[in-house]
Amino acid sequence: MRQAFLLDLTQCIGCTGCVVACNTGNELGEDTNYIAIGDHERGTFPEVVAGIDNHRCYHCTEAACVNVCPTGALFQEDGLTRMNADACIGCQYCVQACPYDVPKMVNGVSTKCDGCRDVTRAGGSPWCVQTCPSDALRYGRREEIAAEAHRRASVMRAKYPNAQVYGESQTGGLGMMVVIPEDPDTMGIPADPAIPTVTEAWQDFAQPIGVGAIALTVAGAGVAAVIARRHQLHGGHEHGTAETAEAVAASAAADQDEERS
Amino acid sequence: MYEPTDEPPDGYFRLLYGRHPAHTFAKTQNTPALHQVYPENELWINADAAAELGVADGDRVMLENQDGASDGPIKVKATQRIRRDAVFMAHGWGHASQGLRRADGKGASDAKLQTAYKLDPVCGGAGLRVNFVRLMEA
Numbered sequence: 001m002r003q004a005f006l007l008d009l010t011q012c013i014g015c016t017g018c019v020v021a022c023n024t025g026n027e028l029g030e031d032t033n034y035i036a037i038g039d040h041e042r043g044t045f046p047e048v049v050a051g052i053d054n055h056r057c058y059h060c061t062e063a064a065c066v067n068v069c070p071t072g073a074l075f076q077e078d079g080l081t082r083m084n085a086d087a088c089i090g091c092q093y094c095v096q097a098c099p100y101d102v103p104k105m106v107n108g109v110s111t112k113c114d115g116c117r118d119v120t121r122a123g124g125s126p127w128c129v130q131t132c133p134s135d136a137l138r139y140g141r142r143e144e145i146a147a148e149a150h151r152r153a154s155v156m157r158a159k160y161p162n163a164q165v166y167g168e169s170q171t172g173g174l175g176m177m178v179v180i181p182e183d184p185d186t187m188g189i190p191a192d193p194a195i196p197t198v199t200e201a202w203q204d205f206a207q208p209i210g211v212g213a214i215a216l217t218v219a220g221a222g223v224a225a226v227i228a229r230r231h232q233l234h235g236g237h238e239h240g241t242a243e244t245a246e247a248v249a250a251s252a253a254a255d256q257d258e259e260r261s
Numbered sequence: 262m263y264e265p266t267d268e269p270p271d272g273y274f275r276l277l278y279g280r281h282p283a284h285t286f287a288k289t290q291n292t293p294a295l296h297q298v299y300p301e302n303e304l305w306i307n308a309d310a311a312a313e314l315g316v317a318d319g320d321r322v323m324l325e326n327q328d329g330a331s332d333g334p335i336k337v338k339a340t341q342r343i344r345r346d347a348v349f350m351a352h353g354w355g356h357a358s359q360g361l362r363r364a365d366g367k368g369a370s371d372a373k374l375q376t377a378y379k380l381d382p383v384c385g386g387a388g389l390r391v392n393f394v395r396l397m398e399a
Contacts, residue, residue: 015282016298024294031297045307045341 002079003120004142005129006149007054008179009187010156010163011136014039014052018128018137025127026116032106034113035128040188051181053188054136057081057102057113058167059175064195065094065103065112073110079142080115080175099171099193115175142175149177156181171195266379266391273327273393274306274348278371281351290353290364301368303338305349306396311339314396323397324369328376334399335369348394 019035022028038053059080066074066081073087074094088109095103095110103112116126120139124130129137138145149165156163160181167174170193184191269275281299289295304322316322316337323333332355343349355370379388 013282017283019298020283020294023297030293033297037298041341043341044309045344048341050342 002142003115003139003175004079004145004167005059005115005126005176006138006140006145006179007056007176008136008149008152009052009054010152010160010179010181011134012052012054013134013136014054015133017131017133018054021127021131022113025119025130028111032104032111034111042186049182051187055100055102057115057176058100058170058178059113059115060099060170060193060195061172061174062195063171064097064099068093068097077117078115078120081112082117083110083112083114085109085111097196099190099195142177145177149179152179162186262382266388269346269393270327273395274310275346275390276324276326276371276374276392276394277347277349277390278352279349281353284351284353287353287356290356290367291361293363296363299351300363301336302351302354304335304369304396305338305340305343307343307345308339308341310345311337316396321399323399324374324394325397326374326376327393330374330376331397332373333369333397 014037016037019033019037022034023032026034028034034056036053036055038055039050040053041048041050043049061076061079063074063076063081066076069075070091070093071087071089073084073089075082075084090105090108090110092105092110094112095105103110105111116124116128120126125139129139138148146165146168149167153163153165156179162182164180164183166178166180166184166189167176178189180187180189281302283295283298284290304324306316308318311317316339318337318339320337321334322337323331324335325331335350335354350369350371352371354364354368355373356364357366359365374394375389375392377392379391380386381388
């Protein structure tokens with residue numbers, strides 16, 4: 001079932017409740033957060049337009065982080081981008097590839113929002129959604145969340161003429177439907193996030209070649225071992241020096257010892 | 262019977278104070294999960310007024326009130342979201358206790374800068390936003 005978040009930045013009051021709930025619910029410890037609250041403003045007092053930034057994982061469908069991950073630590077499930085930190089080897093490819101600058105390195109492994117996998121798979125709502133006091137966050141089936149987002153945007157257009165839904169089309173559709181009162185660029189969100197083409201090349205081209213190269217290396221090592229063994233058994237005494245002959249004799253003695261015991 | 266309040270003297274700003282949504286009074290600044298979302302309070306000051314003083318966003322300044330009481334240093338938040346004759350800070354910071362490992366010495370206390378007050382002649386309520394501060398080098 002394709003799930004999604006609703007993030008309504010026309011309702012967000014910037015209270016940081018989601019940050020704290022996420023931090024404590026997921027036991028992230030100090031100085032690690034999956035959500036960052038900020039603000040932006042333009043104009044001159046008293047004609048100022050200001051708003052809240054709520055920076056977090058947008059759960060791309062064509063996810064650059066999942067594409068570049070060489071170990072499958074990042075994967076997709078329920079329409080969200082999950083993170084299995086145990087499988088992360090700390091290569092930082094996802095940090096480089098993410099168009100939203102989301103994954104962060106903590107203690108040598110990548111960390112980011114995984115949509116509260118344990119909680120949601122057990123039928124609950126993510127921690128941030130549970131705690132939001134202004135109904136700016138919701139979680140549910142993506143079609144229902146999209147419908148709610150469009151309903152809210154159309155209501156908000158009476159007050160904010162440019163109110164719109166962000167996330168319908170970006171990176172193949174986001175798992176985060178964001179209701180924004182102004183244009184994405186004004187809100188500091190890329191209107192058309194660029195996924196580095198190298199990330200697609202990685203999964204479709206470089207990764208299979210890498211697997212093939214490893215298989216070839218293993219096969220080559222096997223063949224080399226067989227050849228070396230034959231050389232040792234059949235040609236070692238004739239061509240070898242006294243030292244190697246001694247070594248062969250010693251190993252033969254060891255073999256005999258093993259057979260006796 | 263409204264009486265206009267005093268205006269700030271030259272070079273001084275009216276000291277306003279309020280709350281940060283994550284914190285409760287002066288009690289939660291050392292709480293790990295709350296400290297990390299807002300570790301220290303900031304001095305909101307009109308960006309144009311700050312520029313005239315040669316103070317930039319993120320600078321640290323000391324504050325001194327009309328009676329010479331001072332506190333800080335506090336980080337400057339230069340913004341267009343406040344009028345030119347006032348500065349604002351969230352209440353609860355400026356702790357001085359080594360037991361508060363995270364909050365000790367962070368930010369400034371609005372209470373230490375409030376040495377004057379006015380009483381409502383009818384109900385006796387105290388008005389504390391009658392103190393004025395100036396920015397000093399940290």
